[in-house]
Amino acid sequence: MVKAPKAEQFIGVDDLGRLQVRQEELLFALKAANAPTTIFAIGMDGLAPRGAAVGMADQTAYQPLTTDTPLRIASNTKMFVAATALRLWEQGRLELDVGISALADESLVRLLDERGYRTKSITVRQLLNHSAGLNDHADEEYIKGVLAEPARVWTREEQVCLAIRASGPLGPPGEAFRYSDTGYILLGDIIERATGGTLASAVRKELRFDNLALTSTWWEVAEPQPAMTEPRARQFFGGVEITNVNPTMDLYGGGGLAMSVRDLAAFTSALFQGRVFEKPQTLVEMLCQGTHQGAEGYRLGVALSVVGRAVCYSHAGFWGTVVYYSPQAELAVAGFTTERNARPALVSLVETLIARCNSADKIG
Known part of the structure; x- marks a missing residue:
């Protein structure tokens, strides 16, 4: 097994001013994860998307991590x-x-x-x-x-x-x-x-991947990596590389997709803003709370939590991915890190951004 390389200080940033955080503060927070990390945010109707990334997707190839770099998203x-x-x-x-x-x-x-x-x-x-x-x-x-x-x-x-x-x-x-x-x-x-x-074909067809322009998304084994996408980032678990672990270990529904942070934010935005289902009632059904014990924290394929005193829907992936949607801010924020142990810091950063957005009057 290969040990994880130390993240370089590569930085790629768009203007994140409307997310109520200064660029310098955001970059400091991303670097604090001490691992290559990227986030992407999309507001209502997909307007004004913004993203940031630090570190290397593959240090040996000097490939920087970007908002278009695909990773295995596991339970996402x-x-x-x-x-x-x-x-x-x-x-x-x-x-x-x-x-x-x-x-x-x-x-x-x-x-x-x-x-x-x-x-x-x-x-x-x-x-x-x-x-x-x-x-x-x-x-x-x-x-x-x-x-x-x-x-x-x-x-x-x-x-x-x-x-x-x-x-x-x-x-x-x-x-x-x-x-x-x-x-x-x-x-x-x-x-x-x-x-x-x-x-794989059912998910792609029914969720309209092509119409949503999810160009860096595919189901491993069942589909080829789309042409012109960046190479998949190297991913690590406790310093041990898991990039080339056979994908069948998490392929049949609990995981299976590889995609970029931009695509994950874009899909989540489309899902919660009514551009995936034909009928509004379907999203209502997805978010309906069950009657069983513990039902308050998880609906149909999506978790529920309160962030900044506002309800948010989210899901995380084991290897270091997460996505949140805030109905109040009408905002989807996705985050990836290449080191599983850095996921708590990533979640904290995403929740901080969501909380700040929820405290603002309106997100553009």
Whole structure:
């Protein structure tokens, strides 16, 4: 494994004055993460986008990190998978409140049923809001195993088996919030069966990637990296490089997408400003709070928190990505760092920007 290089002081900045922060202050905050870091913000209707970046995407190639540099976004992918499921729901092609036993692959259903999971009672909605009572295969031991065998090719079935071998149901379906990557692997399978194609093609088509000009976005393995995009940044976990870890370790719905911070902010802006779904009610459905324990902090593929005394929707990705949307400020802010350990500092910076925007009268 390769040790992470120290970030160089490359700086690329647009005017961020309307984000209520001076450029010098922003750059100081980005550098304080002590890792290559980039943010991008988009206001209402995609107007006046602004971004900043510090450090190198690949120091050995002297490739600077920019707002167009793609990275693996890991669990940020869940927001896309959830939005795809809701697009199918608004078209009448997928029910949210029926048991997954009739929707998922028979072999996966059999595995779950044999371990005591009640697939006739577990619904798509419960998978989306993590209330299905499913164990999570992507635990600390799994990460250790992935890093020990970086070239290993994983299958969806193997990952589901890992989850159910470790534990039977963590509770009745619909009882409580319990985060589970395994649930989103099942969602990926359900979406493929509902559309008759790959998860990658369904997400791209239903979420209108081409219309939204997401030119630095692709699903690894299933799609080629788009032409003319920058090389993917090198990413690190505790100083250990994970750039070339086989993407199948997080490919089937819990993760899978690679994209730039600009594209993540652009999609999030489009999603919350009504340019992804056909019907306004679909976004309402996505953001509707469940009745289970812990439902206040997570909806269908998106987290909810209060930042600067205002409600914000967000999601993070394990390797060092995050995106927030503030309805009050009508603003999407995405951030990437190439070092997983720098993600807390990145989240703090993004939340500071959001709080300042929410305290302003109007964001242009």
